Amino acid sequence: MAELSSRDRMIRSAVELISRNGVDATSFSEVIKHSGAPRGSIYHHFPGGKTELMVEAVRAAGAIITRRISSAAATGSTADVIEAVGDIWRLNLTRSDFAIGCPVIAGGLARASEPEVAEVSAEVMLGWQKLIESQLETAGYPAAQAKSMANLTITSVEGAVAVCQTTRSIEPLEQVIASLQGLSRSEARSN
Amino acid sequence: MAELSSRDRMIRSAVELISRNGVDATSFSEVIKHSGAPRGSIYHHFPGGKTELMVEAVRAAGAIITRRISSAAATGSTADVIEAVGDIWRLNLTRSDFAIGCPVIAGGLARASEPEVAEVSAEVMLGWQKLIESQLETAGYPAAQAKSMANLTITSVEGAVAVCQTTRSIEPLEQVIASLQGLSRSEARSN
């Protein structure tokens, strides 16, 4: 197991802090403290300043989730994809006492102060949409239904994560996963 | 039409700024500038400081939305409730070039820095859940389905608003509204 570079440790910490507190509320000082990286090398590693660090963090976080969805889509059924996204957020929420949310949405909501970060979030999300859409089409959904179901999956799960954080309950997510599972079964039957 | 008091103008501006930039990124100075309210009276009107202003803003914003849902639920069908929440966010998103999101979710996501505000957001959301649940039960849904469908409505719409802001497209919301409408029709048939 190779040691992570200072740069990578900073990105990793930024991902966690963004997931917890959002982009605007994540400062260099906190990233330094959390990562244990040296103060003096911030602008050496990230000449673009905070924006560059945040962009890298959202890109890295998005890639991890994309990979999870992708491997579930490759080997499994629609139910496996839904279960995979459910697992990601169930774990993050319960392990963090509902403090950790989706860093990609956090990036998207920071458009006013960090438009470049929001743009990365948009790209990542469109990637998720296409990925799930393809899986559904492979599973036999007509194009229009695949699009609609992929959209409902992404929006309801993202919304559920935020509602879980707000109400400090895992129920909204569990119910959404159950609804999506049920829906995927009945839509599969009707085609 | 009575003039709004300084206090009310500050709350009204805070609602808009929270909806655009989130709780953490909304400062007193911006609220003052936006509302035109006098600088010197902030702590006269809000002895509890920023926290008190934010609490009042989320409470006020939540009440407005609750009223809209409530009147749609009282006079109409399930389809009307879904259409009502769709109308609220379609208008806010398109009129603001996707800058305005849900202030109640914004409050909920600020739990780390403003726990009292998040608590108000949680109460407001539980109110929405109960409200929509009751409407669905009145429309003939069994309790479990009503709960599940109300949850899917809230989470998917909240998620759609955030995804629309991120991708700068109204499509995610339109698709969600269409999905929910379709779902309410088919579930109504199956009961």
Next chain:
DNA sequence: GTCTATACGAAGATAGAC
């Protein structure tokens, strides 16, 4: 109710030594 002045801390960013 509203004003000014002020205290204090934290933020992002840059310069220059090592």
Next chain:
DNA sequence: GTCTATCTTCGTATAGAC
């Protein structure tokens, strides 16, 4: 690659005059 020092701006909050 990493350090310290410093600049500037902005945030919340308080005190005391009017």
